[in-house]
Amino acid sequence: xxxxxxxxxxxxxxxxxxxxxxxxPEPERDHWARYARRPDRPSYQDELRRSLxxxxxxxxxxxxxxxxxxxxxxxxDGVLCVCPWRTRLRGWQALGExxxxxxxxxxxxxxxxxxxxxxxxxxxxxxARNPDARPWIRTSTWQVPxxxxxxxxDEERRFEKGSAEIPPMLRxxxxxxxxxxxxxxxxxxxxxxxxxxxxxxxxxxxxxxxEEFHPRSLVELDYGGLVHTLSAGDLEDDHSAADVADGxxxxxxxxxxxxxxxxxxxxxxxxxxxxxxxxx
Numbered sequence: 001x002x003x004x005x006x007x008x009x010x011x012x013x014x015x016x017x018x019x020x021x022x023x024x025p026e027p028e029r030d031h032w033a034r035y036a037r038r039p040d041r042p043s044y045q046d047e048l049r050r051s052l053x054x055x056x057x058x059x060x061x062x063x064x065x066x067x068x069x070x071x072x073x074x075x076x077d078g079v080l081c082v083c084p085w086r087t088r089l090r091g092w093q094a095l096g097e098x099x100x101x102x103x104x105x106x107x108x109x110x111x112x113x114x115x116x117x118x119x120x121x122x123x124x125x126x127x128a129r130n131p132d133a134r135p136w137i138r139t140s141t142w143q144v145p146x147x148x149x150x151x152x153x154d155e156e157r158r159f160e161k162g163s164a165e166i167p168p169m170l171r172x173x174x175x176x177x178x179x180x181x182x183x184x185x186x187x188x189x190x191x192x193x194x195x196x197x198x199x200x201x202x203x204x205x206x207x208x209x210x211e212e213f214h215p216r217s218l219v220e221l222d223y224g225g226l227v228h229t230l231s232a233g234d235l236e237d238d239h240s241a242a243d244v245a246d247g248x249x250x251x252x253x254x255x256x257x258x259x260x261x262x263x264x265x266x267x268x269x270x271x272x273x274x275x276x277x278x279x280x
Contacts, residue, residue: 011229012048015138015148015206016220017176018074018081023214032082036073044072044224047087055110062111062119063091074218081218083136090135092123134212143270146244147202148221150186151179151210154242161232168227170235176210176217183207186248193251193259229276240266 021029021036035041047070054061068087073080095116098107107116127133140148152172162168183203190200210219227235247262 011141011225012044013140013144013224013226014044014220014222015140015151016072016083016222017136017210017213018072018076018083018218018220019136019214020216021080021082023217024082031069032071032073032084033080035069035071036080036082041073042070044222047085048225051087051091059115060111062095062115063122064088076218079216083220085137086135089133090137090139092119092126093135094139095119095123134209136213138206138209142226142276143273144221144223144226144240145202146240146266147199147206149241149244150182150203150248151206151219152221152241153178153182153245154239157239157241159235161236162227168232168235170223170227170238172221172241174219176213176215176219179219180207180210183210189248189252226273230273234269234272238269240269243269 021032024032047068051064054064064087066088068085070085070087072083072085074083075081095111098111098116102110152174156172156174158169158171158173160166160169183206187200187203187207190197190203194200221241223235230238243262243265247259247266250256250258250262
């Protein structure tokens with residue numbers, strides 16, 4: 001995939017699953033094995049730029065015509081792990097959520113109703129032929145959903161300040177078995193303490209999603225383009241996974257004050273990010 005531009009596209013964060021190559025059926029397995037040897041694999045920024053470029057024609061291209069053949073690739077302890085982009089599938093799913101995020105006049109200006117209706121019909125036909133399809137990547141804009149932090153621990157955090165040539169990076173990676181275990185444990189604690197709420201709903205949803213993948217997969221939480229909107233100091237001080245873990249542990253021990261303090265740190269940190277969104 002050629003690069004559309006060198007301009008950085010911020011705002012999006014990602015939750016990814018990398019499955020071992022053996023989890024893929026042939027001929028897809030052979031495709032990814034060959035793909036992993038490519039020296040010029042594109043980045044998430046390339047995918048974002050291509051998606052934005054597709055919105056410029058008239059009428060705009062709401063969802064790619066063909067599915068992406070790109071992926072993110074990792075080698076862990078000698079095992080090749082692959083996270084397919086599935087840009088077309090994710091585009092369809094994101095399109096269905098836009099109505100909740102944008103006022104109708106804005107949505108109609110960006111993606112006219114006829115374009116959205118055609119994309120929805122295409123998705124419905126495709127889903128009838130592929131009922132078990134699921135994305136390897138979840139995306140969020142202007143935030144990292146708090147329930148994503150449950151999947152990882154502060155010890156798995158990796159932060160790099162970057163340089164003039166290399167952008168900053170903040171991400172977590174954890175084995176699938178650990179992510180699933182943390183979700184189950186957090187759900188038990190939260191249901192005992194608060195019964196219901198968006199954090200519980202989010203964990204139930206992401207837990208079901210994780211069950212779709214090979215148990216030897218790797219889960220990655222990546223701040224993605226959001227690092228370009230935050231200062232190096234803000235990123236270095238961001239230990240949201242630790243705060244989430246502290247809050248859940250406090251609830252487990254019935255310490256409401258400590259849980260409230262952890263939640264307060266999270267609210268304050270992510271309020272600052274939301275303020276930047278409003279400024280734009």
